[in-house]
Amino acid sequence: AQKVTQAQTEISVVEKEDVTLDCVYETRDTTYYLFWYKQPPSGELVFLIRRNSFDEQNEISGRYSWNFQKSTSSFNFTITASQVVDSAVYFCALSEVILTGGGNKLTFGTGTQLKVEL
Amino acid sequence: KAGVTQTPRYLIKTRGQQVTLSCSPISGHRSVSWYQQTPGQGLQFLFEYFSETQRNKGNFPGRFSGRQFSNSRSEMNVSTLELGDSALYLCASSPGQGAYEQYFGPGTRLTVT
Numbered sequence: 001a002q003k004v005t006q007a008q009t010e011i012s013v014v015e016k017e018d019v020t021l022d023c024v025y026e027t028r029d030t031t032y033y034l035f036w037y038k039q040p041p042s043g044e045l046v047f048l049i050r051r052n053s054f055d056e057q058n059e060i061s062g063r064y065s066w067n068f069q070k071s072t073s074s075f076n077f078t079i080t081a082s083q084v085v086d087s088a089v090y091f092c093a094l095s096e097v098i099l100t101g102g103g104n105k106l107t108f109g110t111g112t113q114l115k116v117e118l
Numbered sequence: 119k120a121g122v123t124q125t126p127r128y129l130i131k132t133r134g135q136q137v138t139l140s141c142s143p144i145s146g147h148r149s150v151s152w153y154q155q156t157p158g159q160g161l162q163f164l165f166e167y168f169s170e171t172q173r174n175k176g177n178f179p180g181r182f183s184g185r186q187f188s189n190s191r192s193e194m195n196v197s198t199l200e201l202g203d204s205a206l207y208l209c210a211s212s213p214g215q216g217a218y219e220q221y222f223g224p225g226t227r228l229t230v231t
Binding site: 035037042043044045046047050091093103104105106107108109110111 | 153160161163173176206220221227
């Protein structure tokens with residue numbers, strides 16, 4: 001069975017601090033996809049990034065960066081110079097590749113509540 | 119492009135009743151998935167529809183069902199509501215084949231009293 005663990009329930013930082021959100025996953029599949037989503041207070045999940053299991057390159061997008069390490073089954077997310085608008089719940093998710101019939105289904109972690117204060 | 123829309127946004131029902139939630143995917147997207155989010159269980163996959171066929175299903179009782187129409191719009195139905203069905207129900211759409219990222223709607227907040 002697939003599992004995603006986000007051990008950090010809540011993180012509080014002061015604006016402009018860097019913050020890293022941890023994500024550890026378990027899967028027996030050799031092909032899979034990892035995702036990060038942001039859920040602001042409005043409730044809508046906002047897609048941030050997708051990474052497949054064969055691509056271990058780190059990714060940077062503005063103030064966001066992601067570190068994927070297959071050896072430790074981790075897919076961590078760093079926000080540099082955090083801002084108040086970054087306050088939200090962040091979810092890491094894992095998608096198995098369903099060979100029969102296709103499609104996918106996401107297994108989510110429990111989320112990390114990030115609070116950025118002035 | 120317009121995003122994923124869900125109606126209604128808020129709903130209050132009584133235990134034992136049934137409810138139907140609606141989801142319109144992003145134009146051109148053929149896959150619609152439904153998720154339930156509760157404080158206790160977190161985000162859980164309900165089912166996925168593609169080309170009017172249920173392609174994948176999560177571990178929910180048969181009271182939870184869905185369907186997809188030829189225009190890719192989807193509905194989910196919950197019969198014989200229980201208090202534990204109170205949740206945020208999120209719909210997500212994706213282009214279809216493969217593990218594409220899923221784009222979520224704002225959700226329907228269902229309260230069962």
